[in-house]
Amino acid sequence: MTRPRLAEGLDAYIEAFRAASAGASSPNAARLLSDRHAGSLLPEPLPSLESFTTFIVAAGREIAVRVHRPRVDHVVPGIVYYHGGGFVAGSIESFDGIAQQLATHCHAATISVQYRRLPEHRYADTFDDCVDAFVWAREHAAELGLDHGAIAVAGDSVGALLALSVAMRARQTGDPMPAAQLLFYGAYSMLPGRDLYAAGNDPLLGADRIAAVVAAFEAAGGTPPDHSPKRLMELPPTLLVAAEHDPLRAETAELARALTAAGVAAQYRVAPKMIHGFLRAGRFVPAVTEEWPAIGAWFRRTVAGIASQEAA
Numbered sequence: 169m170t171r172p173r174l175a176e177g178l179d180a181y182i183e184a185f186r187a188a189s190a191g192a193s194s195p196n197a198a199r200l201l202s203d204r205h206a207g208s209l210l211p212e213p214l215p216s217l218e219s220f221t222t223f224i225v226a227a228g229r230e231i232a233v234r235v236h237r238p239r240v241d242h243v244v245p246g247i248v249y250y251h252g253g254g255f256v257a258g259s260i261e262s263f264d265g266i267a268q269q270l271a272t273h274c275h276a277a278t279i280s281v282q283y284r285r286l287p288e289h290r291y292a293d294t295f296d297d298c299v300d301a302f303v304w305a306r307e308h309a310a311e312l313g314l315d316h317g318a319i320a321v322a323g324d325s326v327g328a329l330l331a332l333s334v335a336m337r338a339r340q341t342g343d344p345m346p347a348a349q350l351l352f353y354g355a356y357s358m359l360p361g362r363d364l365y366a367a368g369n370d371p372l373l374g375a376d377r378i379a380a381v382v383a384a385f386e387a388a389g390g391t392p393p394d395h396s397p398k399r400l401m402e403l404p405p406t407l408l409v410a411a412e413h414d415p416l417r418a419e420t421a422e423l424a425r426a427l428t429a430a431g432v433a434a435q436y437r438v439a440p441k442m443i444h445g446f447l448r449a450g451r452f453v454p455a456v457t458e459e460w461p462a463i464g465a466w467f468r469r470t471v472a473g474i475a476s477q478e479a480a
Contacts, residue, residue, distance in 0.1 A: 172369040172413045175441040177453035182371055182443075184208050184452070195256055195287075203261040210265040211451045217271055221260070224304045229284070231297050233304075234260040236268050237277035237313065245276040245318035245471045246309065247350070248302045248334075252325030252445065254381040255286040255294060255388070263324075266447050270322060270350070273464025276471075277314055278322075279305050283330070291390035298330045299337060306344060318471045320348040320404070324447060325416075326381065328354025332423075333393065335403050348470045349406040350463065353444050356419045358385050358392045368415025373444040378415065395423055397430035405433040405470045407463065411442035435466060 188205040192198035213219070217236045224231040238244055247270050251263035260267070260280045267280040283297035302321060309316040323331035328351040338345040360382045365375040406427055410420035417438065424436035439446060439459055450456040 170369065172371070172443075173441055174413070174443065175446075175453050175455045177455075178441075178443060178446070178449060181209070181449040181452040185372065185445075185448075189257075199257055199259065199285075202257060203259055206262045206264065209262070209448060209451060211268075214268050214272055217268060219268075224301060226297070226300050229297075231301060231304075232260060232282035233301060234264065234267060234280045234282075235277060235312065236271035236280075238271060238275060243309075243313050243315045245274065245320065245347070245467075246305055246312065246314040247271070247274060247276045247278045247320045247322050247467075248305050248331075248346075249278050249280045250283065250298055250321070250323035250327035250330040250334075251280065252323070252327045253285075254377075254384065255291070255326050256381075256384055257285075258327075263448065265450060266324060266352075269447070269450065269460050270463075273460045274467040275464070276320075276467065277312055279312075286384045286388045289388070291385060291388040294388075295330065295333060298334050302334050302338075302346070303343075315471075318347045320350065320467070320471070321346040322350035322352070323354070324352035325445065326355050328352055329356055329358070329393070332356070332395075336393075336399065339402055345402075346404050348404050348467060350409075350467065351406060351420075351423075352409045352447055353411050353414050353416055354408075354420060354423070355381065355416055356393070356395060356423050358382055358390060360386075364418040365415045368417070369413045370411075370415055370443045373415060375415065395426055397426050400427050400430035400432060403427065403430070403432045406435070407466050407470075408434060408436045409459070409463070410436070410438045411444055411446050412438055412440050413442065414444040416444060437462070 271278040281301040321331040410417040427434035
C-alpha cells in the first residue's frame with residue numbers, strides 16, 4: 169500500500185493512539201488503558217465550559233452522560249453526542265475532546281452518552297440507550313438550560329450511525345426529531361466485505377478492522393440499515409464530514425447522495441490529508457483546529473434558521 173500523504177502531526181497522533189492501549193490482553197483491558205491514557209491524546213480542558221457527569225436512570229440500568237455547557241446565563245442549543253469505538257471500545261472519557269469541541273464551536277451544551285457496548289450487550293441495548301438519552305435531553309431541557317426546540321444529534325464513526333438511527337426512529341414513530349445531525353466519518357452500511365473498504369489508505373482503519381466491527385455488530389443482533397431515500401425523507405438538516413484517506417469515505421458520500429435525493433438539506437465535506445477519527449487528533453494536528461470553526465458555523469446557521477421558523 170502506498171503511504172498516504174498525511175496532514176502535519178498525524179504521525180505523532182497515530183503513535184500516541186497505538187501506545188494508549190498497547191499490550192492489552194482483552195477488550196476490557198483495552199478499554200481501561202484507553203481511558204487511563206486518554207489524557208495523552210486529549211487537549212487541555214476548556215475553562216469556558218461547565219462540565220459534569222450525571223446519570224440517566226432507565227429501566228434496569230443507568231446511563232452515564234457527560235455534559236459540557238458554555239458558561240452563559242441563557243438557554244443554549246443542545247447536542248446529544250454518541251462516541252465512536254467500533255461499538256466495543258470508546259467511552260465518554262476517551263472521546264471527551266470531541267464533546268468539548270462541539271460545545272465550544274457550536275455554542276451548545278453537549279451531552280456525551282456512555283451507551284452499553286458490545287459484545288457484553290445486544291445491539292438493541294446499545295440503541296435503546298441512545299434513544300433514551302435523546303429523550304432525556306428533551307425532557308430535562310429546562311434543568312440543562314437548553315432550548316427545547318434546538319436539540320441535535322451528533323456522532324463519529326459508529327456513533328454517526330447511532331445518531332442517524334435515532335433521528336430515523338423518531339421520524340418513524342412520530343416523536344420529536346433532532347433539530348440537526350452532525351455526522352463525522354460514519355460507518356453506515358454495516359455490510360461485510362465491501363470492495364470500497366480495501367480501497368482506503370488509512371494507517372489506523374484497514375479492511376480487517378472494519379470486518380471485525382461488522383462481525384461484532386452482526387453477532388450482537390444488528391442488521392444492516394436501510395438508508396434508501398424513501399427511508400431518509402423528512403430528516404433534519406445534516407452535516408456529513410469525511411476524511412480523505414478513510415476507507416469509509418465512500419459510505420459518507422453514498423449517504424449524502426441518498427439524503428439529497430430524499431429532499432434533506434445535506435452538506436458534505438471531505439477533510440484533506442486526514443484519516444478516520446481525525447477529530448480526536450487536535451492536540452497533534454494543527455489542521456484539525458481549522459475544521460472545527462466550519463462545523464460550528466454550520467450548526468449555528470442551521471439552528472438559527474430553525475429557531476426563526478419556529479418563531480414565525
